[in-house]
Amino acid sequence: MIKNEYACDCNIIHQEIVEEIQKKMYPEERFKKLATIFKLIGDPTRCKILFTLTHHEMCVCDLANVLNMTKSSISHQLAILRNNGVVRYRKSGKEVYYTLEDIHITKLFQMGLDHINHLP
Amino acid sequence: MIKNEYACDCNIIHQEIVEEIQKKMYPEERFKKLATIFKLIGDPTRCKILFTLTHHEMCVCDLANVLNMTKSSISHQLAILRNNGVVRYRKSGKEVYYTLEDIHITKLFQMGLDHINHLP
DNA sequence: TTGACATATGAATAAGTATTCAACTATAAT
DNA sequence: ATTATAGTTGAATACTTATTCATATGTCAA
Numbered sequence: 001m002i003k004n005e006y007a008c009d010c011n012i013i014h015q016e017i018v019e020e021i022q023k024k025m026y027p028e029e030r031f032k033k034l035a036t037i038f039k040l041i042g043d044p045t046r047c048k049i050l051f052t053l054t055h056h057e058m059c060v061c062d063l064a065n066v067l068n069m070t071k072s073s074i075s076h077q078l079a080i081l082r083n084n085g086v087v088r089y090r091k092s093g094k095e096v097y098y099t100l101e102d103i104h105i106t107k108l109f110q111m112g113l114d115h116i117n118h119l120p
Numbered sequence: 121m122i123k124n125e126y127a128c129d130c131n132i133i134h135q136e137i138v139e140e141i142q143k144k145m146y147p148e149e150r151f152k153k154l155a156t157i158f159k160l161i162g163d164p165t166r167c168k169i170l171f172t173l174t175h176h177e178m179c180v181c182d183l184a185n186v187l188n189m190t191k192s193s194i195s196h197q198l199a200i201l202r203n204n205g206v207v208r209y210r211k212s213g214k215e216v217y218y219t220l221e222d223i224h225i226t227k228l229f230q231m232g233l234d235h236i237n238h239l240p
Numbered sequence: 241t242t243g244a245c246a247t248a249t250g251a252a253t254a255a256g257t258a259t260t261c262a263a264c265t266a267t268a269a270t
Numbered sequence: 271a272t273t274a275t276a277g278t279t280g281a282a283t284a285c286t287t288a289t290t291c292a293t294a295t296g297t298c299a300a
Contacts, residue, residue: 009190010181010276013215018182021175025186028164031171034236035164038228042159044151045288051151055141060247061130062138066145070129073289075248080287094246094297095133104235108158108228115224116154130246165258180277193259195278200257214267214276 040084041109045069045077050100050109053087059095160204161229165189165197170220170229173207179215 012018041047048067052058060078064071078098081087088101100106132138161167168187172178180198184191198218201207208221220226 009192010184012185013179013181013276017176017178018185021172021178021186024175025168026171030236031164031167033239034232035162035167037162037232037236038158038167039162042155042157042162043288044148044155047151047155047158048145051146052141055144056137058137058141059133061133061245064130065132065138066141070290071247072129072249072291075246076288079248091247091297096247108231108235111228111231112154112157115228116150116157119153133246163258181275190260191277192261192279195276196258199278211267211277216277 037105040086040105046081049077053098053100057097057099059097157225160206160225166201169197173218173220177217177219179217
């Protein structure tokens with residue numbers, strides 16, 4: 001048991017295992033990115049938006065009606081998805097139409113969806 | 121264009137599409153569950169814990185050392201993962217050893233990890 | 241050009257959450 | 271028995287974030 005004064009508030013119990021994993025550890029930045037990806041899907045409103053866009057391209061008003069929420073609220077959430085490259089938009093007259101952009105996140109979302117659909 | 125006074129603050133622009141998707145829509149509860157799953161992974165500390173446990177079963181002290189955080193902080197996060205069935209624990213003397221429990225969440229996590237590892 | 245509507249956005253508010261701190265339980269060692 | 275250590279947990283704090291409100295921009299129709 002090696003005292004570890006600087007790193008944290010407790011002892012290392014299994015030094016070999018700890019060192020082995022510390023070598024494999026990614027830099028902080030990568031874990032932040034990873035968490036961000038999951039956090040993007042980790043909100044009910046955004047889940048509903050993604051679910052809806054999986055079925056059809058949609059403008060903000062229609063999304064607001066489908067989700068039964070205000071345009072403003074939807075628009076804020078779309079901005080988050082947009083700024084993280086999850087959705088793409090095209091303008092047509094007064095309307096703005098959104099579609100899914102990021103294939104990886106879409107796949108992750110679909111996997112999560114399949115999972116809960118198979119729950120009891 | 122049909123005025124929708126009760127549902128939200130705006131008009132339905134494409135009624136057919138909206139109605140079609142409203143039929144396919146899941147109940148609120150299911151989207152909450154879905155979001156919860158992703159939210160569980162959507163935090164850098166929990167990502168690090170999951171990453172570490174992917175490689176080896178580990179006790180709280182060792183986890184605290186690997187992540188360079190306090191035992192308390194780790195323990196709180198482990199409680200969240202535990203309460204949501206993501207990790208399992210076994211006691212051995214004074215130590216508590218954690219392993220991954222939920223195969224679905226582990227798979228989702230791995231998919232996310234693969235994704236960011238293939239980023240430029 | 242005026243009015244109506246679709247969308248975006250900044251600020252404010254409210255709710256949620258991660259970490260710290262202090263106190264607690266349980267186990268092991270002396 | 272007493273002490274030290276591993277882990278948990280509740281409360282407090284600091285931070286993040288979703289929604290609302292008010293306002294602004296841009297497009298279309300009259």
